[in-house]
Amino acid sequence: MNIKKHCVAMILAGGQGSRLYALTQGIAKPAVPFGGKYRIIDFPLSNCINSGIDTVGVLTQYQPLELNEYIGNGGPWDLDRASGGVFVLPPYQKSSGSDWYTGTANAIYQNLRFIDRYDPDYVVILSGDHIYKMDYSKMLEFHKKKDADCTIAVLEVSREEASRFGIMSALEDGKIYEFEEKPKEPKSLLASMGIYIFSTGVLRKYLQADEEDPASSKDFGKNIIPAMLAAGSSLYAYPYTGYWKDVGTIGSLWEANMDLLDPSVPLDLGSSELRIYGRNTAHPPQYVGPAAQIQNSIIPEGAVVDGMVDFAVLFGDVKVAKDAVVRDSIVFPGTVIESGAVVEYSIIAENCVIGAGAKIGSRPEDTMDKENWGIAVIGNNVKVGAGATVPAKVIVDKDIQGVAEI
Amino acid sequence: MNNVLGIIFSNMHEQSVSELTANRCMGSIPMGGRYRLIDFPLSNLANSGVEQVGVVTKSNYQSLMDHLGSGRPWDLSRKNRGLSILPPFGNADAGMYRGRVEALAGIMGYIQHSGATEVLASDCDVMANMDYTGFVRAHRESGAEITVMYKKVDLPEGGEKECSAFRLGDDGSVQDMLINPQLPGRQNVYMNIFIANREFLERTVADCHSRGKTSFDKDVLQAGIGRHKIYSYEFDGYISRFNSMHSYYQANMALLDTGVRVALFPRQRPVYTKIRDEAPVRYGLESKVTNSLLADGCVIEGEVENSVLFRGVRVGKDAKVKNCILMQSTQVGARSNLECVISDKDVIIRDERVIVGFDTYPVYIAKGSSV
Numbered sequence: 020m021n022i023k024k025h026c027v028a029m030i031l032a033g034g035q036g037s038r039l040y041a042l043t044q045g046i047a048k049p050a051v052p053f054g055g056k057y058r059i060i061d062f063p064l065s066n067c068i069n070s071g072i073d074t075v076g077v078l079t080q081y082q083p084l085e086l087n088e089y090i091g092n093g094g095p096w097d098l099d100r101a102s103g104g105v106f107v108l109p110p111y112q113k114s115s116g117s118d119w120y121t122g123t124a125n126a127i128y129q130n131l132r133f134i135d136r137y138d139p140d141y142v143v144i145l146s147g148d149h150i151y152k153m154d155y156s157k158m159l160e161f162h163k164k165k166d167a168d169c170t171i172a173v174l175e176v177s178r179e180e181a182s183r184f185g186i187m188s189a190l191e192d193g194k195i196y197e198f199e200e201k202p203k204e205p206k207s208l209l210a211s212m213g214i215y216i217f218s219t220g221v222l223r224k225y226l227q228a229d230e231e232d233p234a235s236s237k238d239f240g241k242n243i244i245p246a247m248l249a250a251g252s253s254l255y256a257y258p259y260t261g262y263w264k265d266v267g268t269i270g271s272l273w274e275a276n277m278d279l280l281d282p283s284v285p286l287d288l289g290s291s292e293l294r295i296y297g298r299n300t301a302h303p304p305q306y307v308g309p310a311a312q313i314q315n316s317i318i319p320e321g322a323v324v325d326g327m328v329d330f331a332v333l334f335g336d337v338k339v340a341k342d343a344v345v346r347d348s349i350v351f352p353g354t355v356i357e358s359g360a361v362v363e364y365s366i367i368a369e370n371c372v373i374g375a376g377a378k379i380g381s382r383p384e385d386t387m388d389k390e391n392w393g394i395a396v397i398g399n400n401v402k403v404g405a406g407a408t409v410p411a412k413v414i415v416d417k418d419i420q421g422v423a424e425i
Numbered sequence: 426m427n428n429v430l431g432i433i434f435s436n437m438h439e440q441s442v443s444e445l446t447a448n449r450c451m452g453s454i455p456m457g458g459r460y461r462l463i464d465f466p467l468s469n470l471a472n473s474g475v476e477q478v479g480v481v482t483k484s485n486y487q488s489l490m491d492h493l494g495s496g497r498p499w500d501l502s503r504k505n506r507g508l509s510i511l512p513p514f515g516n517a518d519a520g521m522y523r524g525r526v527e528a529l530a531g532i533m534g535y536i537q538h539s540g541a542t543e544v545l546a547s548d549c550d551v552m553a554n555m556d557y558t559g560f561v562r563a564h565r566e567s568g569a570e571i572t573v574m575y576k577k578v579d580l581p582e583g584g585e586k587e588c589s590a591f592r593l594g595d596d597g598s599v600q601d602m603l604i605n606p607q608l609p610g611r612q613n614v615y616m617n618i619f620i621a622n623r624e625f626l627e628r629t630v631a632d633c634h635s636r637g638k639t640s641f642d643k644d645v646l647q648a649g650i651g652r653h654k655i656y657s658y659e660f661d662g663y664i665s666r667f668n669s670m671h672s673y674y675q676a677n678m679a680l681l682d683t684g685v686r687v688a689l690f691p692r693q694r695p696v697y698t699k700i701r702d703e704a705p706v707r708y709g710l711e712s713k714v715t716n717s718l719l720a721d722g723c724v725i726e727g728e729v730e731n732s733v734l735f736r737g738v739r740v741g742k743d744a745k746v747k748n749c750i751l752m753q754s755t756q757v758g759a760r761s762n763l764e765c766v767i768s769d770k771d772v773i774i775r776d777e778r779v780i781v782g783f784d785t786y787p788v789y790i791a792k793g794s795s796v
Binding site for chain 2: 055056094095288289294295296297299300301302303304306307308309311312313315316317318319320328
């Protein structure tokens, strides 16, 4: 018997992240690098420990190897605990058969036994692919004060963005009376952030009912929340005003990294408040060479820069040679940018080599065909030959010479 | 290497850099942007497969204990063996020690219980990346009772402080040991690292201790020449030794050389240190940084040249930092100008200050000062 926990968190980290294409070949989306030294999963894990939640289940099923290795025993997040801690929860075989996780609700349903072992009063359900800093304990206080069955964190978005989200219509006190998934004509601008707090008994009841419904797609947004509203449960919207970004696409992943370079964006990784933790590698300090020109950038320990870096986010073990240029780009760990190469508006994944004089991506203002402009992406372990060209928006996942085709 | 016990003396040589050791022991002197001196011998032991390390402390060891914690960054937080911090007064017979013999006598119970066959001991005054496996093998193959590590070093006219040198036989046996020799030129300089058979060490330390002898160098090594099998082992890799403020400054500056960094930080033998979870370095709009080493947590808005910046250093707008070593959380105000300055932790340089030292005589600003 475990010691009872007040609150347990479950992080949905099973998504393939297919919209990140070459960046998630071989790794789960939450294990994708972010912000110079972090991985996306560091954000929800750090938020948990910073909110006093010490028991966390991470639900994985797509390419879990790197994510498992990264999370390890949870030590970097102070989640290696005598009671509780962090657990990676893949789908497993039961006496009645075995199932992959068929949806977000099904994934939690299949792990109700994990939750029950800690007998928590509340369960926090989180997404493994959002960038934000949040103290869930304040949201839990709100949930308790409202005596809610379920509290959903919401963010006010613009009318144009609203049709990409689950939209809540709520009364002045926060009580939700209507929920629409990706509406064409939004009736409200309160978007669900995919952060739910449930009172445990209510969660179990609705998960079991949903599991028995063969028509359900086993999804929180599509099935559980509408079913609870229909049954008259008390759902509350918890307003959040800080920085939050879903990094599910190439464009949003690039933007979220660039946001870190913007002093007006309210996400400060340097502040000690709600600090983000990650697994550290033992890199020496970064070395900046005699020919380097660096401005408006984020560069961690282990990088070696002797070229020009402007509006870029580099990771550990990245080398930017003399006379190379990296601009408006993100370069993942272990990648080498050789002399004379120019990287613009690109994401270069791990352990790549960008050959001398190669040209990756282009600025929107330098692109003739504006329709076809986008972030160029080089997948993991790709070697781009000397002098090769990868135009804007192209995604490369194999070694190339010459000019990459769109 | 399971049979080797590592011992690190964290307090030796403190008087040679007394400014830096005013509030800390030798082992916790900040070094190279993100390290403390003890990280080097401790990582060397861990990377060589030594699983049991005792760190001998004397005084001023609070920052050292904070740094080492349970030993996890060095993978020495173990159920069996692992890292132990050994302060004085560790048992009824062990008081404040005056030198290695008394220090070892005070922890003899720990050494005996380790079950090790050999004890490898190091001070914290040498920065090097060493694989000790060759050292241990050489010791075992020679059948020596104790083997000392040396490096061929060109000593300046008048010798050096805190320095011992050996005369060696053709077979590598130690024929003579000179403490603080006034010998210029190429010498076999002792690295203050030795390996000894455990039982030999127990006997010898007990013998010296009972006769009131306290110096390991004089009473064990020097006095043992001719009586015991004392051999030598040459280290031919890169080292920096600290015996003055000037050598401390130079050792940091040497890290700006790529060859030195390659020698000290090889990929397969990383140097581990306490993890602080600082954010990566942020470069501002007008930043200009060349030939410098920067640790995480720095925020740079001004100019930095030929300098080593530790974690969390801030350089304000239009400030100039040249040939400086700025330790953790130093803040340099806007339009200030620093040259050849060593600032200790938490120093605040306000706006428009000008502080200029010289490379043979850098200006030292004490911990927590405000200029």
